[in-house]
Amino acid sequence: MKRETLVWTVLFVAGGLFLVQRAAFTERGMGKVYVIDERVNPKVEEDKRVHFVESRPDPGNERVMVSYPRTVGLWLAAFFTLAIFSFLYRDNVFFKIAESVMVGVSAGWAMASPGFWDTLVPKLAAKLAPDTIREWALPRMEPAEPSLVYLVPLALGIMLLWRLAPRGGWIARWPLAFIVGTFAGIKLTNYLDADFVNQIRSTIIPLVVFAQSGQLDFWGSLRNVGLVFGVLACLTYFFFSLEHRGIAGRVARIGVWYLMITFGASFAFTVMGRVALLASRISFLFDDWLWLIDPSGKRS
């Protein structure tokens, strides 16, 4: 056996023994999800339906019980988290399994839930054949007359899928042209208002700021001057009709510094985001799975 394989085997066996020992032989245990039954509609006496919500462990309450489906889900979540982390060491079969499951589940779910049940059924089929859809899928849907105008999006949708056919792929260009045209129109007007006119308005600010007491607000003034000068400097850098020499060159140079500081801030924010996600997964492993910590009092 290679040394590396031996090290990994020892680590896996030790980890497994630790989990078994914690789960089976300690008083607190680990990795279980408790639920309690609650009436769906407590106001209506005849409605006896119940649903299960997560609860803290409570040996004195008979209604609190271990939910095995949710417990399996918890362990799967822990396994997949560790499997994805294992890629940091190197590519391996556990990472491949986790990656494949993630891709497969996401694609299947996107097609079935948002694609079919949230879009095609209520937004197209329900408009064309409301009675049939109400009977088959949406019993609470209000009665309505069929709206034949929805034949147009149906036809456009079929045309869009035509590109998958061996011949006549050009037919898909018509609905694509419709999508591009409408989106360009929608985007243009609102973008001009929110991101152009309003952004220019935001830079029309007093360069000398006075506090309510009438005194000069030095830091407020400095902030406004920095903002206006920064906008002008960055615009100068992107103004290529003028050679970047002399005063224009120096201002453009300052514009580059502004841009660099902005990119640095973006990078720092990205680091913060990634660390937040890592901390969240670590917290999940130690809190929800291993029960080594309980910062939000879920079990106490």
Added chain:
Amino acid sequence: MLRVLQNLDRRWIFLAMLLAVTVPVVAQKAIPEKPTRLVQDAFNVIENLPDGSNVLISLDYEPSTEGELAPMTKALTRHCGLKHHKMFFMTLWPGGIPLIEKNIATILEGELADLKLAYGTDYLNLGFNAGREVAVIVMGTDFKKMFPADNDKVPLDDPTLPMAHDVENLQDMALIIDVSAGYPGMKEWIQYGASPHHIKMVVASTAVQAPQAFPYYPNQLTGILAAIKGAAEYEAALAVTYPRYRDPKYQEAIRRMAPQLWAHLLVIGLIVLGNGVYLAERRRGARP
């Protein structure tokens, strides 16, 4: 030493990062937070709205960013619940539906159960709607055309959902809160919802997206919760006004700031070290 650093296996850096994050998570030491102006403005706008105002809360994210955005969602929902605002939850992301349900179950039906907030009267789950920015545009003119029913397909005109009866369009909302992880999200709500209809808006965004939000403040955005730091500051603001939230068990984002501190120190140290190694190599003539 220089040779060791030059040939350092990157997995040691991964291990160092793992320790920098894990140790503070297990130690559970919190770092005090103070709200900055961006967050305080977001807090003030919710606090100063008359009790029972209509607030649209769009949770435009999926489980991939839940670790970063869930603390913000919880803090904002807590605040709206405490103020008895009427909360209209929705999402432009299909994966957002279970997150809305989880948020309602945890905060409104769990933590704030003593307030006896009722579904249909105090909060509503509108669920997901396909259409991205088009959905926002349509809601601007005809809310019920985009959302004729709630997530359980109960029509909004149903007697059990009185809070939705008088809502005709987005302008009936006193405030839009968007918890955003990307497209569609913050920008679309500003461009097609808040800005054209002059509605107050607060954004809670991922760290990656936060720099894109700053240019809109303060004219088009009333407040911004930028990344987990924004969530921690919001929890601090909440604790100042509402004593029950001084309990550390409600301060999830504040707890996450200790791992942030140590991870950032590590990153800064590695950047300095990397540049030091580079300069040392250059001095020895190994690099141009």
